[in-house]
Amino acid sequence: MSSNNASEKTVSDGQRTTTEERGHESTVAHEPAGRSACPECAGQVITEDEQSFCTDCGLIVADEWVDLSPTLTDLGLVGDADQSIETVDPLRTDKSLHTKIGRSTDGQGNPLSNEQWETVQRLRKWHQRMQFGGTRKRTKRLNEGLRDVEMIGGNLSLPDHVIRQAAQHLRSASEARLPGGRMAWEALAGGAVLLAVRASSVDRDDIDVAVARYTKAPxxxxxxxxxKIRCECGFDVPLIRPNAVMAVVDALDADAIPGARAVRTWRLAQHLLQLGDQVPVGSGTPRCTVAAAALYAADRLLPEKHLTQPQVVAAASTIVATSRHRIARYSQELVDAYTDEHGTDDPSVGLEAERDTLR
Known part of the structure; x- marks a missing residue:
C-alpha cells in the first residue's frame, strides 16, 4: 500500500478507529472515562456531569453526554457490539426498537398515491395497537407523558441528555404506579423534567417556575x-427546596418564636423533614407544606408551645397553598415517624442527631 494512502490504526481497549493522513496530526476519538488516557499527559480521564476531563492537567476531552452503560461486548454476549446494538430512544414507548411506518412518502422519499396512503394509515393503526399491547390504556398515557417531557424540554431549550433523563424518571414513576388520584401524568412529566434539570449542570435559577410555565399542571x-418521584423511586438528586423550613420560619411573624427557641425549633424541624423524606410523609405534597408541618411538629415536641396551626398555615400559604387539615395530618405523621425512628419523643435526641449531621 502506498504511503500517500490513509492508513487505519486500531486503538486498543474499545477505542474508535482513527485515520492518519500525510501532513496532518493524528487525532484520537475519546471514549467514556476508564477507556482512554489524556492525549496531552497520558493522565486518567474521568467523566462528571456529562464532561470528560483529565485529572492531572485538567484538559477537557469531551463535553457531550455519553452512555456509560455496559455494551453487549462488556457483558460477553457478542463479539462486535457496534454492529449488534440498535440505538434506543427513551422518549418512545417502545424505545424506537419496533418498525417505523412513514406518513406520506415511501422508503425512497417518493410521495404516496391515495391508495398507498390509505394502506399506510391502516398499517399505522394496526401497528399502534400491537405496539401498545395488553396494557394499551396505560401505555398510551405514558406515551402522552413522554410527549409532554419532550415538549417541556424543547420550550426550555434543554440538552438532549437532560430530556432523556427526564424520560427515564417518568418511566420509573410509571413502573412504580405513581400516576393516579390527584397525581396526574401531566404533573409527573413536569416533575420528571424538574428532577433531571436539578441533577444536571444546567442553570437552576427559578427552574421550577420555568418548568411549571410549560407544564399542563399548576x-x-x-x-x-x-x-413524589424522588421519594417513592429513591432517586439521589438535589432537593427542589433545600431551605424549605427556613422559608416558612422567615414567613412567620417576627415575635412568633423567641430567638433562642427559634434555633432549636428550626433544627428539630430540619430533622423531622429529613425523616419525612425517608419514610416518606406526604410524598405527593410540595416540600414547603411538609416543612410547615415539620415546624409545627417540632414546636409540639419542644416544651412551652409557641405556634398555632393558623399561624403556620398563614406563613406557609405565602409560599404554597395549604390548609390546617394538611398541617395537622402531616405533623402527626412526622411525630409518629420520629417516635418510630428514635423510640422516644424526647426532642433532645433529634437535636443531637441534627448536630451530628451539621458536623
Whole structure:
C-alpha cells in the first residue's frame, strides 16, 4: 500500500478507529472515562456531569453526554457490539426498537398515491395497537407523558441528555404506579423534567417556575410530583427546596418564636423533614407544606408551645397553598415517624442527631 494512502490504526481497549493522513496530526476519538488516557499527559480521564476531563492537567476531552452503560461486548454476549446494538430512544414507548411506518412518502422519499396512503394509515393503526399491547390504556398515557417531557424540554431549550433523563424518571414513576388520584401524568412529566434539570449542570435559577410555565399542571402540583418521584423511586438528586423550613420560619411573624427557641425549633424541624423524606410523609405534597408541618411538629415536641396551626398555615400559604387539615395530618405523621425512628419523643435526641449531621 502506498504511503500517500490513509492508513487505519486500531486503538486498543474499545477505542474508535482513527485515520492518519500525510501532513496532518493524528487525532484520537475519546471514549467514556476508564477507556482512554489524556492525549496531552497520558493522565486518567474521568467523566462528571456529562464532561470528560483529565485529572492531572485538567484538559477537557469531551463535553457531550455519553452512555456509560455496559455494551453487549462488556457483558460477553457478542463479539462486535457496534454492529449488534440498535440505538434506543427513551422518549418512545417502545424505545424506537419496533418498525417505523412513514406518513406520506415511501422508503425512497417518493410521495404516496391515495391508495398507498390509505394502506399506510391502516398499517399505522394496526401497528399502534400491537405496539401498545395488553396494557394499551396505560401505555398510551405514558406515551402522552413522554410527549409532554419532550415538549417541556424543547420550550426550555434543554440538552438532549437532560430530556432523556427526564424520560427515564417518568418511566420509573410509571413502573412504580405513581400516576393516579390527584397525581396526574401531566404533573409527573413536569416533575420528571424538574428532577433531571436539578441533577444536571444546567442553570437552576427559578427552574421550577420555568418548568411549571410549560407544564399542563399548576406550579404546586409540579413540585409535589417531583418530590413524589424522588421519594417513592429513591432517586439521589438535589432537593427542589433545600431551605424549605427556613422559608416558612422567615414567613412567620417576627415575635412568633423567641430567638433562642427559634434555633432549636428550626433544627428539630430540619430533622423531622429529613425523616419525612425517608419514610416518606406526604410524598405527593410540595416540600414547603411538609416543612410547615415539620415546624409545627417540632414546636409540639419542644416544651412551652409557641405556634398555632393558623399561624403556620398563614406563613406557609405565602409560599404554597395549604390548609390546617394538611398541617395537622402531616405533623402527626412526622411525630409518629420520629417516635418510630428514635423510640422516644424526647426532642433532645433529634437535636443531637441534627448536630451530628451539621458536623
Amino acid at each position: 406550579h404546586e402540583r409540579v413540585c409535589a410530583a417531583a418530590r
